Amino acid sequence: MVRNKFCFTVLREGKGTLVNVVAFVTDRQKAGTPFEGHWVSDVSREEFEEAFQNFESAAKNLIKCCENPTRWALHVVNELPLSTCDRVALIGDACHAMTPHLGAGGGHAIEDAFVLGRLLAHPLTTLDNVHVALETYQDIRLSVAQFTARKSEALGHMYEFNAPGYYDGTDRGNEGEELERLKEKIIEDRRGWEGEGGAVAGWLKAERKLQESIVIVERW
Numbered sequence: 001m002v003r004n005k006f007c008f009t010v011l012r013e014g015k016g017t018l019v020n021v022v023a024f025v026t027d028r029q030k031a032g033t034p035f036e037g038h039w040v041s042d043v044s045r046e047e048f049e050e051a052f053q054n055f056e057s058a059a060k061n062l063i064k065c066c067e068n069p070t071r072w073a074l075h076v077v078n079e080l081p082l083s084t085c086d087r088v089a090l091i092g093d094a095c096h097a098m099t100p101h102l103g104a105g106g107g108h109a110i111e112d113a114f115v116l117g118r119l120l121a122h123p124l125t126t127l128d129n130v131h132v133a134l135e136t137y138q139d140i141r142l143s144v145a146q147f148t149a150r151k152s153e154a155l156g157h158m159y160e161f162n163a164p165g166y167y168d169g170t171d172r173g174n175e176g177e178e179l180e181r182l183k184e185k186i187i188e189d190r191r192g193w194e195g196e197g198g199a200v201a202g203w204l205k206a207e208r209k210l211q212e213s214i215v216i217v218e219r220w
């Protein structure tokens, strides 16, 4: 089953004259399989138009204005049990690449670097106990990023009307009502996620944990 989704954002750059068009073509049969071919490639305008030929004219007119469209493969890293081992740590997409439906992968890469960098630079961290700093980073950041990845994937399904219990494209004679409930669910889920602590709260938690762990290790 292939589902298409269309969205666009107006960038402030270029004094609001630039429109960034993002259009998704989802083939669920291919989820979880390795991607063959180039991760980013040029596509012709015809191919782009073809994929969205059943859309309303406003969307199709926007596609006609696109110069040099490119296709991006979407990759995810499924839940890793660890993000550190000995003195090695993974951050960002290498550790938790996620779908772009929450626009959060870049932010999480930055938050990983923020927390890890501060832990490594902390006066309590030494070469001998660097593994404690890395484990603290893992404890604080891994589950948060993986939670967001799950949320992003779930929202992606909902954006594409693949939301059993809300709306999944089946005609039950109450489409308007189902779409309204789906809209409310999406708004609620996005709001719930945006309320999560953030980078500074994550860092404060990490620093407390580092202090406790290093005191415990030294006493031991």
Ligand SMILES: Cc1cc2nc3c(=O)[nH]c(=O)nc-3n(C[C@H](O)[C@H](O)[C@H](O)COP(=O)(O)OP(=O)(O)OC[C@H]3O[C@@H](n4cnc5c(N)ncnc54)[C@H](O)[C@@H]3O)c2cc1C
Pocket (backbone or CB within 6 Å): 072, 073, 074, 091, 092, 093, 094, 097, 098, 100, 102, 103, 104, 105, 106, 107, 108, 109
């Ligand atoms: C279509 C799309 C839309 C997105 N939209 C958003 C959004 O709106 N907001 C958001 O927050 N996130 C978004 N993301 C996700 C975001 O782009 C990534 O989460 C983010 O770029 C991850 O940063 P990173 O530094 O971990 O990895 P990357 O950005 O992939 O950086 C890794 C770098 O390492 C380099 N590299 C790889 N191998 C080697 C090597 N052997 N030696 C040296 N260098 C190497 C690569 O060339 C690359 O420059 C989107 C992603 C996609 C695909």
